[in-house]
Amino acid sequence: MKGSTTNEGRTGEPLAKSVVAEQRLASVVAVPLSDKFSRGERECLDRLRELRRYPQNEQTEITLMSGESVRIGDRFRKTGVNFHFGRFLFSFVRQLRPETSLELGTGLGSSGMFHLAAMEMNGVGHMTTIEAHEATAQFARRMLESISPIRFFLTVGFSQDLLSEVLTELKKIDYAFIDGHHREESTKAYFHQILPFMSTNSLMVFDDIDWSDGMVSAWSHISGHSEVAAAADLGRMGVCLIRPD
Ligand SMILES: C[S@@+](CC[C@H](N)C(=O)[O-])C[C@H]1O[C@@H](n2cnc3c(N)ncnc32)[C@H](O)[C@@H]1O
Secondary structure, eight states: OOOOOEEEOTTSSEEEHHHHHHHHHHHHHHHHHTTOOOHHHHHHHHHHHHHTHHHHHOOOEEEOTTSOEEEHHHHHHHHSOOHHHHHHHHHHHHHHOOSEEEEEOOTTSHHHHHHHHHHHHHTOOEEEEEESOHHHHHHHHHHHHHHOSSSEEEEESOHHHHHHHHHHHHOOEEEEEEOSOOOHHHHHHHHHHHGGGEEEEEEEEESOTTSSHHHHHHHHHHHTSTTEEEEEEOSSOEEEEESOO
């Protein structure tokens, strides 16, 4: 955890803002880490577990941009957020109650299913998600519609081409999940481009921060940035608290 300036602590002593931010992020992360879900949340997660059986076992093949043919089920399991980390995404959205969310790298919809299930439970929230590959996006759209047909907008194209327009339209973002284009310079560039649009007490979550030396370096740059008030490394995912009040 990391994070400067002061406000008042429980004892009335000045408390470093970094400490407040770190405590706040630690309490957000503690919920899924210690499995502190309500009964309703558990039931929702159980339904998601069932719903995920279909995409995980789907035998239909799609041709990737590289020309390689892959079974959807294999790709869903290999590249999608797994159930363990999906619970973290679900919990972040439940706790933050974001109105506006952005996802880069829809994939086949695994992470999006957790985000949307939490938004449905919140009764508030909308996610804009970007995916470069048409056939992947088509399948993801079906998966996301099965959770909530109204709480997402899936746009097909390269993030680097679409992001500027999407950010202008969204104006402010309460929650961002960055999971496409796992290259150091791209990840840093997306962080810097999205950061000015992040609202007070917002979260930015980065997946696959340990995927390559480049991603480790990108996470080191991002988590050390002066506008990241606190950052937590969950192993595979990195979470940043932006502009706490
Ligand atoms: C790791 S997968 C995403 C998995 C997804 N978030 C999930 O948990 O199900 C990365 C996705 O990003 C997409 N992608 C890669 N580069 C991209 C880019 N420049 N713009 C948009 N999407 C991109 C890939 O096609 C792939 O589907």
